[in-house]
Amino acid sequence: MNHDIVIIAEQRDLKLQKISLELIYGARDLARQTGGRVIAVIAGFRLKESAEKLAEEGSDEVWVIDSPFLETYRAKPYAEAVSLAIKKAEPEIVLFGSTMTGIEIASGAAARLNTGLVTDCTALSLSPEDGLLLMTRPNTDGISIDTFVCKEKRPQMATVRPGVLAKMRAADTFPAEAAPPDLHSPAVVPAVIRSFPVDFSDIEDGVSVISTVKGREQESDITRARVLVAGGRGIGSPEGFKTLRTLASLLDGQIACSRACVESGWIDASPQVGQTGKTVRPDLYLACGISGAFQHVTGMEASRLIISINKNPAAPIFDISDLGIVGSVEVLLPKLINALTEYQRA
Ligand SMILES: Cc1cc2nc3c(=O)[nH]c(=O)nc-3n(C[C@H](O)[C@H](O)[C@H](O)COP(=O)(O)OP(=O)(O)OC[C@H]3O[C@@H](n4cnc5c(N)ncnc54)[C@H](O)[C@@H]3O)c2cc1C
Incomplete structure (x- = not known):
């Protein structure tokens, strides 16, 4: 393990989802404290634009798993592909979005990597005592807020609610350095975009998507x-x-x-x-x-x-x-x- 932080970016209909950028901003702040890098991993098909956007928005590296096999979302191949990338990267921390797909992929990855996962986090920070990731989420009793740590297993993994990392920045939990980079500044080094090829021929999917009905989620988000x-x-x-x-x-x-x-x-x-x-x-x-x-x-x-x-x-x-x-x-x-x-x- 190193001190790096991996974020699992999300793309839908060729558009990078906002949660991906929020995860980068959050990871940047944590990485500044761990001394590691931020690696954005994205899986899907036709990812060029999304990968370039991730590179512009403050990742140190972007790993792209681009395959026609991933054109239609299915939990198993996505979880498998993302787990392989995490294994290779050996990060200290992995962050996913608390979206339907983010939680599904994260739980599949946690099982494959034999590590813990805290879903639906509303705050993240590093413990001043031992540097462990403090993962905070509302308790299901509706009154209390719990904070978890993953003491032994690695990487430490959390899914984070959309809007939360932007909120933490607004509340000044995130210092100015965590702001997205000024792309016009000559000091900004563009991230390295790497292809991370995965052989899907051995992956038993077991699921076929018969039809997809488009909802109006984007309009009413x-x-x-x-x-x-x-x-x-x-x-x-x-x-x-x-x-x-x-x-x-x-x-x-x-x-x-x-x-x-x-x-x-x-x-x-x-x-x-x-x-x-x-x-x-x-x-x-x-x-x-x-x-x-x-x-x-x-x-x-x-x-x-x-x-x-x-x-x-x-x-x-x-x-x-x-x-x-x-x-x-x-x-x-x-x-x-x-x-x-x-x-x-x-
Ligand atoms: C586990 C759990 C999770 C929950 N999650 C959520 C959640 O995600 N989101 C959420 O919203 N709640 C959630 N709740 C419920 C939450 O506790 C409150 O019950 C709920 O938010 C109350 O909604 P309200 O303010 O609309 O209604 P009320 O508490 O009934 O308040 C109505 C308000 O309207 C005012 N009012 C009445 N008539 C008028 C009028 N004519 N003009 C102006 N003002 C008027 C009253 O003075 C009052 O302040 C959760 C509860 C639990 C236990």
Whole structure:
């Protein structure tokens, strides 16, 4: 083992996924402390552009497993290929995205490498005492946060929630050196891109993909939105989301929600923010009728500007808001919509 950190990048439909860059930024900060390099491993088919992007964004090396065998995602060949690359790299730490594919590949790799894995991490740091990776994640009891270490087995492996490493940077946990490199600076050395060929002829896949139905995930991915208009139980009914949608479209944003709305059957779970939902960091988070429970706040507190509307002046959401408006959403939201419509007409 050396002090290097491997990140497993993700690509979909020839596009490098945002989580890959977040993992690089997080790994850069850890590598600065371990004294190792950051190696980005990417598996798939037709990876040229994604590999170049990874090289530009702060990896020291990019290892590319490019094969037609990997054109359609299947867990087994991906886990096998990635495990071979990790074995070769012998890193101290491996980071994956806490995405559906990231978790699947990570668990397959952990089994093949006979090491531990902590999934769904919301914070990472190195122990000042022994340098072990401290992997923090919410407990399933919904109240506690646990921190794990992998004492004996190597590499230490974690999957990290999308948005979390960006959030840590925002909170200044990540020092300035962890920022993405200035590509116009002559001091930046481009990363080495290496092919890592894998022989798939011996890999018993056992799975055939019969058909693929494209979802609308990209369109409604709230983790990419710059403006989120979020509704909680205080919006009163599913119709409340119609008002929020109107407001969101005026602000060129998207809607989000608390778990209470999902549990009430007012909306599906895809825009849920929080511990069991998504972690977001928009420029503006407008919280409407949301109390500010810890499980919700953990998914949105790193938003750049938080404005909250709540009729209870003691609602905890106000503790983390830049601007708190005490009032009823039924009264305030139509006024806000009218004012914005007038402003845009003028
Ligand atoms: C394991 C676990 C995981 C969880 N994960 C999540 C998660 O990922 N995301 C999440 O959101 N929650 C999660 N929860 C639930 C969380 O604990 C809260 O119950 C939930 O966030 C509350 O949602 P809310 O704020 O919309 O509803 P409430 O707590 O009911 O708050 C409603 C708010 O609306 C205000 N209000 C009422 N009427 C009006 C009005 N007319 N105008 C303005 N304001 C009004 C009230 O004053 C109140 O503050 C989790 C819980 C557990 C146990």
